[in-house]
Amino acid sequence: MNKQAIELLVVDDEEFIRAVMDKLLSDTGYAVSLAADGEEAWEMLDSGQNNFSAILLDRIMPRMDGMGLLARIKADKRFANIPVIFQTAINLPAEVAEGIKAGAFYYLVKPVDKEVLFAIVESAVSTYHFSDAFHHAASQEQTKLARILQRSQFQLRTLSEARTLATALSNYYPNPQRVALGISELLINAVEHGNLGISYQEKSRLLQEGGWEGEIERRLALPEHAEKKVEVQLEHVTHEIRLTISDCGVGFNSMKYMELSPERAFDPNGRGIAMSKMLSFDTLEYKGNGNQLVAVVRL
Numbered sequence: 001m002n003k004q005a006i007e008l009l010v011v012d013d014e015e016f017i018r019a020v021m022d023k024l025l026s027d028t029g030y031a032v033s034l035a036a037d038g039e040e041a042w043e044m045l046d047s048g049q050n051n052f053s054a055i056l057l058d059r060i061m062p063r064m065d066g067m068g069l070l071a072r073i074k075a076d077k078r079f080a081n082i083p084v085i086f087q088t089a090i091n092l093p094a095e096v097a098e099g100i101k102a103g104a105f106y107y108l109v110k111p112v113d114k115e116v117l118f119a120i121v122e123s124a125v126s127t128y129h130f131s132d133a134f135h136h137a138a139s140q141e142q143t144k145l146a147r148i149l150q151r152s153q154f155q156l157r158t159l160s161e162a163r164t165l166a167t168a169l170s171n172y173y174p175n176p177q178r179v180a181l182g183i184s185e186l187l188i189n190a191v192e193h194g195n196l197g198i199s200y201q202e203k204s205r206l207l208q209e210g211g212w213e214g215e216i217e218r219r220l221a222l223p224e225h226a227e228k229k230v231e232v233q234l235e236h237v238t239h240e241i242r243l244t245i246s247d248c249g250v251g252f253n254s255m256k257y258m259e260l261s262p263e264r265a266f267d268p269n270g271r272g273i274a275m276s277k278m279l280s281f282d283t284l285e286y287k288g289n290g291n292q293l294v295a296v297v298r299l
Contacts, residue, residue: 006125007031007050011041011069012058012087017110021056021087024114025121038064042072045079052082054124056108059088059099067102074103083124087112106271119207123269127181154232157195159216162187162230169234173241173297182280185272186245186293187230192216194247194291195228203269240282243295251289258284 008030010021018034025032033050035041038061044050055073059066066086073079083105088095096107105127106120152172156162166184170176192198196219198206206212219225231246257273277284281295 005031006053007033008121008125009033009035009041009044009050009052009055011035011038011055011061011066013037013061014058017058017087021112021117024117028118030121037061038066038069038072041069045073048078053128054083054085054105054121056085056087056121059086059095067099070099070102070104081128083128085120085124113208115208115210119210123207150236152234154234155229156187156232157191157229158220159188159191159213162191165232169232169243172234172236174299179280179297182276182295183243185276186243186295187232189272190230190245190247190249193252194249195230196220196225197249200270204267207269239299241297241299243281244292245295246292249291251291254286254290254293 006029008025010018010025010032011034012018012021013036015036018036022032022034033044033052035044040063041055041057042064045052057066057069066088070084070086073082073084084103085106085108086099086104087108087110089110099107105124108117108120154165154169156165163184166180166187169183170180173179192203193200196216198215198219202215203212206215228248230248231244233244235242235244254273257270258277259274261270261274273284276295280297282298283296284293285295286293
C-alpha cells in the first residue's frame with residue numbers, strides 16, 4: 001500500500017500536539033491534514049476535498065469535542081466506515097467504554113508512544129481499505145448467491161487465503177458489507193491464535209514492533225504447522241445464514257473477548273471478536289473449548 005496516497009486527519013486543539021503528530025506521521029509517509037477542533041474537522045470532511053483513511057481525534061476540545069465529532073461521523077454514510085482513533089489524556093474506564101461504544105476504533109493515551117501510534121494507525125488504515133476494496137468489488141449479481149446457497153465448505157492456511165475467502169463468503173449475504181470485516185477478523189483469528197498459537201500478548205508485541213505478519217509466515221513454514229487447516233462451512237438454512245469456523249488449536253476462554261473491554265482499549269489488538277459480534281452477526285458463539293465458532297445472520 002502506497003502511504004503517500006493515504007490521507008490522515010489529526011484533530012487536536014493543542015498546536016504542539018498537532019505539530020508532533022504531523023511530523024511523526026508525515027515522516028512515515030502519510031499525507032496529513034490538521035484541524036484545531038471538531039468544527040474545523042467537520043468542515044474539512046464535509047467539503048469532500050479529502051479522502052481520509054483514518055482520523056486521530058482529541059477527546060476534549062472547544063466548539064465541538066471529540067465525542068460530538070465522532071457522533072457526526074458515525075451518523076453520516078459518507079464517513080461512517082472511517083476508523084476514528086481517540087487521543088486522550090483521560091484514562092478512565094467509563095470514558096473509554098463510552099468512546100468504544102460510540103464507535104471509536106482505538107484509544108491512544110497522551111503522551112503517545114511512537115511505535116504504538118504507527119501500529120494502530122497501520123491497523124486502522126488496513127481495516128478501512130479492506131472495507132473500501134470490498135465495497136467496490138461486490139456486485140449485485142454476487143449478492144444474489146444467498147438465494148441459491150445451501151452449503152459450502154472451504155479450507156485455508158494463510159492470511160491471504162483468509163482475506164480472499166472473507167470477501168468471497170460475504171457475497172452470499174444479503175448485506176455483504178455488513179459481514180465482510182467480521183468474517184475476515186474471525187478467519188484471521190483462527191489462523192493466528194488457533195492454528196499458530198500466537199497469544200494475545202505476543203500479538204500486541206508483534207504489532208508494536210511491526211513484525212506480526214512476518215511471524216505468521218515464519219510459523220506457517222514450521223513442520224508442526226504444515227498440515228493445520230482452518231475448516232469453514234457456510235449454510236443457508238431456514239431464515240438464517242450460518243457460518244462455522246473450526247481451527248486446530250487447543251481453544252481459549254472466549255467469554256472475555258465477547259464484549260468491548262475498557263481494560264484492553266489501549267492495546268493494539270483484541271477487538272476483532274467483539275466487533276464481529278456487535279456489528280456483523282446477530283449471534284456469535286464459541287463451542288466446546290473455543291476452537292469452533294458459529295456466527296449467524298438472520299434473514
